[in-house]
Amino acid sequence: AQSVAQPEDQVNVAEGNPLTVKCTYSVSGNPYLFWYVQYPNRGLQFLLKYITGDNLVKGSYGFEAEFNKSQTSFHLKKPSALVSDSALYFCAVRDWEAGNNRKLIWGLGTSLAVNP
């Protein structure tokens, strides 16, 4: 069965330190992978995606993610965290078992807290 796992409910990091939010996946087709961020009382905002090509994908607000096919992972990273990065982060993958349906399978989210 296809799935997305975000193994950490919460990640805490000090401002200025590097951050990593983990995501692993299992899909039956090509892994089209996405990261979204949700700030309090806001909708989800697209950060970045991997479709093909370079395994290191750069996105908005200084975030990047590394696609690792052998480990079936797509971890979100940032070299230096800001307090304003505190938010809920979602990983998602294209649902291939939905046929032509363009659905995504969503992780449960990881709450990132950046401490001053």
Add this chain to the structure above:
Amino acid sequence: DAGVIQSPRHEVTEMGQEVTLRCKPISGHNSLFWYRQTMMRGLELLIYFNNNVPIDDSGMPEDRFSAKMPNASFSTLKIQPSEPRDSAVYFCASLEPRSGLAGSTDTQYFGPGTRLTVL
């Protein structure tokens, strides 16, 4: 572009009342998704439209929920009668037509959501 627009932003109603949530997708987008977000169940897909036609409504919890998309620029999600367990944040997201490299246009764009409280 104004992005995906949802109304109302907040809705408080009493159990048994009818609730209608509204969504205007991004102009030119031809797919629309309704999601529900709760602490217990996370983000759940309720229904998905393509070219105004419901393609997958397997996530609609029960007959009390219905959704329509009468044209490319408007969709509604209706709950009748509403129950306290329907309290959640409801999001609408839209997607541009498929084109170019496969997967390149699979980025969903979300509205700000409607926070529904059923007393």
